[in-house]
Each structure stands twice: as C-alpha cells, then as structure tokens.
Amino acid sequence: xxxxxxxxxxxxxxxxxxxxxxxxxxxxxxxxxGGKLFDDYHASRVLPGFxxxxxxxxxxxxxEDVEIVLVINANDIEKSKIxxxxxxxxxxxxLRLMDIFRSMGFLVGSVVITRYANQAAADAFRKxxxxxxxxxxxxxxxxxxxxxINRIVSEEGFGKNEFIETSRPLVVVTAPGPxxxxxxxxxxxxxxxxxxxxxxxxxxxxxxxxxxxxLTHPVNIAYEAATADLDDDNVIDPFHLEAYGETxxxxxxxxxxxxxxxxxxxxxxxxxxxxSPTDMGVNMAGLAICNDEVCRKAAQLEIVRRYFAAAVxxxxxxxxxxxVEKLEILMNRAQVTPNLSPARSAALLKEETTxxxxxxxxxPNGQVVTGKTGNLLGAASALxxxxxKGVSGVPDELxxxxxxxxxxxxxxxxxxxxxxxxxxxxxxxxxxLSVSSVQSPEAKELIDHIGLLRGCDAFFSVIISPxxxxxxxTLGINVCCEPKYESHxxxxx
Numbered sequence: 248x249x250x251x252x253x254x255x256x257x258x259x260x261x262x263x264x265x266x267x268x269x270x271x272x273x274x275x276x277x278x279x280x281g282g283k284l285f286d287d288y289h290a291s292r293v294l295p296g297f298x299x300x301x302x303x304x305x306x307x308x309x310x311e312d313v314e315i316v317l318v319i320n321a322n323d324i325e326k327s328k329i330x331x332x333x334x335x336x337x338x339x340x341x342l343r344l345m346d347i348f349r350s351m352g353f354l355v356g357s358v359v360i361t362r363y364a365n366q367a368a369a370d371a372f373r374k375x376x377x378x379x380x381x382x383x384x385x386x387x388x389x390x391x392x393x394x395x396i397n398r399i400v401s402e403e404g405f406g407k408n409e410f411i412e413t414s415r416p417l418v419v420v421t422a423p424g425p426x427x428x429x430x431x432x433x434x435x436x437x438x439x440x441x442x443x444x445x446x447x448x449x450x451x452x453x454x455x456x457x458x459x460x461x462l463t464h465p466v467n468i469a470y471e472a473a474t475a476d477l478d479d480d481n482v483i484d485p486f487h488l489e490a491y492g493e494t495x496x497x498x499x500x501x502x503x504x505x506x507x508x509x510x511x512x513x514x515x516x517x518x519x520x521x522x523s524p525t526d527m528g529v530n531m532a533g534l535a536i537c538n539d540e541v542c543r544k545a546a547q548l549e550i551v552r553r554y555f556a557a558a559v560x561x562x563x564x565x566x567x568x569x570x571v572e573k574l575e576i577l578m579n580r581a582q583v584t585p586n587l588s589p590a591r592s593a594a595l596l597k598e599e600t601t602x603x604x605x606x607x608x609x610x611p612n613g614q615v616v617t618g619k620t621g622n623l624l625g626a627a628s629a630l631x632x633x634x635x636k637g638v639s640g641v642p643d644e645l646x647x648x649x650x651x652x653x654x655x656x657x658x659x660x661x662x663x664x665x666x667x668x669x670x671x672x673x674x675x676x677x678x679x680l681s682v683s684s685v686q687s688p689e690a691k692e693l694i695d696h697i698g699l700l701r702g703c704d705a706f707f708s709v710i711i712s713p714x715x716x717x718x719x720x721t722l723g724i725n726v727c728c729e730p731k732y733e734s735h736x737x738x739x740x
Contacts (some may be wrong), residue, residue, distance in 0.1 A: 248611065248702050250296035251541030252532075257297075258305045260531035265309065265450075268529055269416055271520070272448025275440065277433040278529070280421040281453040285347070290454055292702075292725065293469045293546040294536065302454075303351060306419065314415035315348050317341050318359045318422040318432050321369035330423055338372045340423040345381070356413055357382040361428030364388055384409040386428065386435060393507045400514040405438035425477065430508075437515045448520065449512070450529050451501075456481045457533040458495045458525050465546035467496055468581045472553035475573045487523035495525040547583045548704065551727070554578055554585065558730035559710055589615050590706035591727070598708035604733050606630035606707040608724070610637050611699060620670070623653045626707060627715035628676040632693070634703070639696040647690045648676070648683050674718040700724050709733045 269276045283289075285303040298304070306313055323337045330340050341358060348355045358376055360369050363385045376383045386408040391398050398404050411432075418436070420429045433449045440447040455470035467481050484497040486505055501524040508527075512519040521527050536542055554574040561571050578584065586592055590607040593615045597605035603620040608630055610616060616637045618630025636643050653671065656679060660666040671679065677697075684691040701723030710728045719726045 248295055249538065249541045251536060251538040251545065252294040252296035253535045253537045254296060254298050254301050254304075256537075257301060257531060257535035258308060260534055261302075261305045261529070262308045264529045264531050265417065265452075268448070268450045269312070273446035274416050275418075275445060275447035276416065277418045277420060277436050277447060277449050279429045279433050279449070279451045280419050281429070281451065282455065284344075284419075284421050287454065289469075289473055289549070290532075292552075293466050293549050294532065294542055295545050295702075296537075297532075306353070307351065309417060310352055312415055312417045313419055314354045314356045314413050314417070315419045315421065316356055316359060316411060316413070316432070317344060318361055318420060318427045318429050319372075320427045321360050321363045321366045323424075323427070324360070324372050325366040325368045327368070328424070337423040337427075338368075338375075344421075344423065354415060356415075356418075357384060357411055359384045359386055359411060359428075359432050361386040361432060362388050382412075384411050386432060389431075392431070393504060396507070396510045396514060400438060400511055405435040408435045408439070410439040411436060430504075434508075434511055434515070437512075441515050448516075449527070451527045452529050453501075454530060454532050456496045456498055458484075458497060458528060458530065459533040460496065460536075462496050463580065465543045465550065465581045468577055469546040469549040469553070470498075472550045472574055472577050475553065475557065475570045475577070484523050484525045487525040490522035495523075497524045497528075501527075547581050548587060548725075550574070550578055550581050551583055551585060551587045552704075552725055555727040555730070559728050562710065562730040562732075588704050588706060588727070590704050591729075593617055594706045594708045595729070604707065604709040606705060606711075608634045608700075608703050608705040610634060610703060623650065623657055623670060624676060625668075625670040625672060625712075625715065626709075627673045627711050627719065628671050630705065630707075631673045631676060631700075631719075632680075634700055634705075635693040635696055638699040639692045641689050641692055645689060647687060647693060648679050652679050652683055672712060672714045672718070674714055677718070697722060 265278065285300045287299050287302065291297045291299045319337055319341050328337045329335065330337060333340065345355050358381055360373060360383060363369055373383050389399055389404045393399065420433050422429050437447055437449055456467040460467055462481055462483060471479060471481055480499045481496055482499050482502055484495045484502060487493060487495045505524045509519040557570045557574050561568055588609060590609050593607035594605050594617065597607060597617040597619055601619045604626040605617060605619045606626045607615055607617045614637055616633045618626055618633045620626045621629060632647065633643065641647065656671060656675060657669040661669045680690050680693060684694050704725045705719060707728045710732055716726055
C-alpha cells in the first residue's frame with residue numbers, strides 16, 4: 248500500500264494543539280470528540296497509512312491529563328438503538344467502550360444520560376451502571392433548545408443538569424454515536440464550572456471534514472459520502488472567511504449552530520473565544536498528509552464503495568433511493584464512475600463467461616484475481632482462495648483443500664443443518680483450510696498470508712451472504728457488490 252499519511256507527525260501536532268488549547272483556558276478543557284475515537288477505518292481508507300487506533304495513541308501521550316466521560320441519549324436507550332457496524336445497542340456499546348478505554352490506561356470517570364425524561368429503559372440502564380460501580384449523571388431536555396438562550400443559560404436550563412465531577416485537566420466527552428448530546432454536555436459543564444469559579448473551556452475534535460483541504464478535495468467529498476444518510480454537507484465556513492479572509496471547510500450543522508453556540512459561550516464565559524466553527528476545532532489531520540495524490544485516489548475509491556453500499560441497501564430494503572442519488576452526485580463531483588476499481592469489470596466479465604456469480608479482487612501488487620461459483624465453493628470462497636494463492640505464490644492450479652475435506656462439510660450442511668445451499672461460505676472455507684494445514688504445507692502457506700489481504704478491494708457480481716461479507720470485513724478486505732441478487736426470490740436470508 249502506498250502511504251499518504253504520517254502517523255508520527257500527526258501524534259506530535261495533535262497532542263501539541265490540544266495542550267495549547269488547555270492552556271488557553273487556564274488549565275481545564277472539555278473536548279467534544281466527534282467520530283470514532285478508535286477503530287476509525289474510514290480514516291484509514293481515505294488517508295492510507297492512518298492507523299485506525301491513532302487517535303487513542305495520541306491521547307495516550309496525554310494520558311495522565313485525560314479523563315473520559317461517555318454520553319448516551321436516553322431516547323436511544325429507550326429505542327434500543329443499534330450501532331450498525333457492530334450490531335449492538337448503544338447502551339451495550341457504552342460498557343464496551345469503558346472496558347476498552349480502561350484497558351488502555353485511561354480514567355473513565357462517568358456516564359451521562361442526556362435528554363432524560365423518566366424513560367424506563369434509561370432507569371434500568373442506570374441501575375445496571377450502579378450495580379457494577381459506574382457513576383452516572385442525568386441531563387434533562389431543555390425547552391426551546393437550542394434557540395432560547397435565556398432559558399438554556401439559566402437554572403431552568405443547564406442549571407437543572409447534574410454537575411459531573413471531574414478531576415483531570417482534559418475531559419474527553421465521547422459517545423457511541425451521533426445525536427448523543429456531547430456538545431450540550433460540554434456547555435452544561437462550562438455553566439456549572441463557571442458558577443463554581445472554575446475557569447474552563449470548550450473545543451471540538453472532528454477528523455472530517457478536514458478544514459484546510461479544499462471543499463472539492465476527494466477526502467472531504469468522501470466524508471459527505473460516509474454521512475449521506477445523515478444529510479450532512481460540507482460548506483465553506485462563512486464566519487471564518489469573514490473574520491480572517493481565509494477559506495476553510497466545515498460541515499453544515501456546525502455552521503448552522505455556531506451563532507447559538509457563540510451566544511451561549513458569551514453568557515457562560517462573558518465572551519466567546521472563537522470567531523468561527525473552524526476556530527473551535529483542534530484537528531491537525533490535514534497537516535499530516537504526506538502524499539496528497541495517494542489520499543486523493545484512496546478517497547475516490549471510498550466514494551465509489553459508499554455508492555455501492557447504498558445501492559445494495561436500497562435493493563435490500565426498497566428504501567433510501569435519496570441516499571443513492573446523493574452518492575451519484577458526489578461521484579460526479581469527485582469525477583469518478585462505478586467502474587473506478589478494476590475489480591468490478593473483472594467480476595462482471597467472469598460472471599458473463601461462466602454464467603454464474605463471480606468476484607474479483609485487486610491484490611497489493613495490482614494483480615486482479617477472480618473467483619467463480621462452483622459445486623463446493625461459493626464465489627466469495629473461491630475468490631478468497633485464489634487471492635490467498637496470489638499473495639502467497641502457491642500455484643493457482645493446485646487444489647489446496649481436497650474434495651475429501653470439502654464434501655463431508657457440504658453434506659453436513661444440507662443433510663443435518665437444513666441448509667439449501669451446499670456450497671461453503673468463506674468462513675467455513677477458512678476452517679477447512681486450517682484443518683488441511685495440519686498436513687498440507689501449501690494450506691499453511693495460505694493461512695500465513697491472510698494478513699496481506701487487508702486493505703484490498705473486492706467486488707462481486709451479486710449481493711453476497713451476510714456471513715461472507717462479515718468474514719471479508721473481519722479480514723480488512725473492502726467489499727462491494729452489484730445491487731442484484733443471485734436468484735429472483737422475495738425472501739433473501
């Protein structure tokens with residue numbers, strides 16, 4: 248993989264920027280952390296070289312000064328809102344995040360339940376937190392939020408919220424997902440700190456959009472593609488342009504809320520320390536890009552991936568055509584087409600020549616390998632095996648897993664597990680490969696080279712099964728599918 252991003256430079260610049268902001272406010276900063284604090288695979292795809300855990304590593308350089316507060320919306324608890332990339336509820340993810348942060352040496356001080364209005368599920372979750380020794384606080388809905396400044400900055404607004412006891416100079420406020428109330432939590436704390444005579448400030452950490460890249464840069468367009476379902480738009484920050492005569496990029500929600508935020512900060516701190524939404528940010532990612540062309544190409548591929556993901560979702564659910572249309576517009580803006588990856592044309596050609604579902608993958612050296620549906624292996628399994636042969640140097644014509652191993656598994660699926668499809672999914676194929684590696688050095692060679700497929704692009708001529716898609720994503724392979732099913736049925740398991 249070509250590298251476009253310098254991790255060490257990023258850690259140095261980002262940590263220095265945060266330290267400077269803490270000092271600006273006299274030693275206490277509430278940092279609203281947008282996006283994913285770790286496992287940021289979107290950033291690693293559009294900024295090649297960006298480590299998915301780099302933001303946590305950066306915070307670890309400040310660990311002695313850091314305290315983490317997790318925020319969750321009571322309505323999300325009540326609705327059992329699911330984090331789609333993990334398949335778990337937001338309240339379960341709060342506990343998962345606490346375990347991870349603590350294992351990394353961070354102080355996790357508490358959990359804040361926002362927009363609390365006696366929701367039964369929120370009460371149950373709070374009891375659950377108490378039972379395991381986690382301190383929690385309640386923040387309430389504020390009538391007229393965010394426009395009624397007089398009510399917000401009063402005892403009837405922020406004053407009703409419980410004050411979160413913190414002990415470190417840098418309080419990182421994060422959440423399982425958007426809409427949790429991170430900004431309101433930070434501002435509420437400033438109100439209470441100010442009443443107690445403590446000087447404190449607020450800043451925001453969002454990786455995207457990258458403020459010092461052009462509005463039309465593919466990396467910023469890729470962010471719009473990633474948030475197409477939220478209807479976010481990148482815009483020029485008009486406040487920054489007016490204040491400094493400098494063109495910077497922000498997103499519409501921050502620009503729209505800035506006048507309100509400025510008014511709140513003026514009430515709480517007597518003056519607003521920021522002239523623009525861009526001023527609020529501490530993001531240094533744009534200054535750590537070391538090869539702009541590499542990042543442009545990677546971001547263009549990500550835009551196309553997002554398009555196919557939306558098209559497949561629309562096919563599965565029969566909805567969200569608006570999202571597909573928006574992504575088509577974004578592809579036009581980025582000057583790319585659905586055929587950007589050579590894997591697509593290779594997969595479609597393979598399907599045309601074999602008469603069945605097929606897939607293709609671009610290997611790290613640029614070679615494109617294909618796989619087709621057979622009697623014992625599905626297209627995803629065949630492609631995975633051929634890709635592993637390609638990166639390990641095992642001859643393509645060699646049968647690494649014998650039919651004597653595959654056939655009993657296929658029989659088990661149909662005869663005893665009630666499966667209509669005898670072909671092995673990719674996870675089942677890897678298990679068969681692992682068993683074969685006990686006696687076959689070639690099979691062991693394939694197993695040893697699995698890691699080389701991380702970051703590769705795969706494309707399938709049909710929508711593959713959830714099991715295959717999950718396995719590919721676990722291996723770090725970027726998957727796209729043509730938005731069509733292998734067969735015409737009304738129910739697709």
